């Protein structure tokens with residue numbers, strides 16, 4: 001049976017766009033006084049310049065919703081916290097109304113999933129009325145249970161941030177975490193610049209706080225933690241391996257090796273969505289042809305099986321016309337990890353896939369697979 005490489009590539013592209021299209025929308029309320037650094041935070045955490053470009057649509061008196069077409073994130077930016085108790089109460093009611101309205105739809109895409117309450121570390125003190133606001137809010141949120149994360153913004157002084165964090169923790173507030181961050185480098189003077197930090201921690205805390213069905217979205221939209229993207233991508237590989245092991249538990253006759261391909265396409269689509277990078281057809285083509293060890297338009301099932309086997313060090317050659325389930329799993333792992341490496345390089349800007357021709361991309365992949373061999377052999 002001949003397998004068309006073009007068809008595999010097309011299936012990949014289709015699976016990627018379907019996966020991305022079907023990501024649930026992640027919806028976050030960002031609260032705090034004007035000037036604390038909400039917009040700066042939003043722009044530093046998410047990979048689209050939301051707060052800058054999207055002026056946002058007023059949804060209540062003190063809340064604007066910022067979103068972008070084909071981007072699975074809605075940020076509710078609040079204003080008015082600096083205007084005193086009355087307004088703060090109004091803001092609280094508006095947030096609660098929005099939470100309840102979202103829940104009433106029974107649609108995860110409409111629900112509010114998380115609140116970031118921002119306090120500026122540099123302002124030196126936390127107002128008692130803000131503590132009270134958080135307590136009142138928690139009281140009303142008791143049933144709805146939307147997780148609240150306190151973000152200590154502009155924490156260029158780590159010492160001050162730690163003190164503030166302790167003060168807040170002593171209040172026994174019903175919050176998931178208190179996370180000090182510095183969203184962008186802070187220049188104290190020409191010679192002394194404090195490096196941005198803490199946003200990756202915020203993503204880790206979010207990863208813990210959100211339900212599993214929103215984690216692919218979180219990883220897709222965030223640009224603050226490569227580690228969390230990789231971790232999630234490795235989970236996608238593990239899922240695919242479990243599936244290919246199932247498929248291959250009874251040894252896979254290598255004429256049927258193509259049976260594994262749909263699982264691997266799903267895996268590639270998941271990883272791409274998690275990284276949130278744009279991949280062109282030529283990149284996928286280069287990846288597939290390097291992985292399959294062919295540059296032809298079609299490949300025989302038997303050749304496909306033995307070429308895939310070459311990816312697995314120590315697997316040897318095919319004996320008796322089938323591959324074991326364990327081997328099928330190893331092939332899938334190797335493909336997945338190579339693809340994660342590729343996505344990491346694209347994400348870091350180490351390779352610009354739009355500027356490489358397919359021959360260069362193929363060369364790069366060959367190196368990656370070779371690298372992977374080496375790692376396996378060294379183990």
Ligand SMILES: Nc1nc2c(ncn2[C@@H]2O[C@H](COP(=O)(O)OP(=O)(O)O)[C@@H](O)[C@H]2O)c(=O)[nH]1
Pocket residue numbers: 032033034035036037038039040041153154155181182183184185186187
């Ligand atoms: N260097 C540095 N400046 C910040 C940071 N966060 C906020 N700022 C500055 O503080 C000011 C107010 O920030 P902004 O994000 O507009 O606050 P918002 O009103 O809460 O949206 C801006 O001039 C920012 O440049 C940060 O993490 N690092």
Ligand SMILES: [Mg+2]
Pocket residue numbers: 038039040
């Ligand atoms: Mg703002």
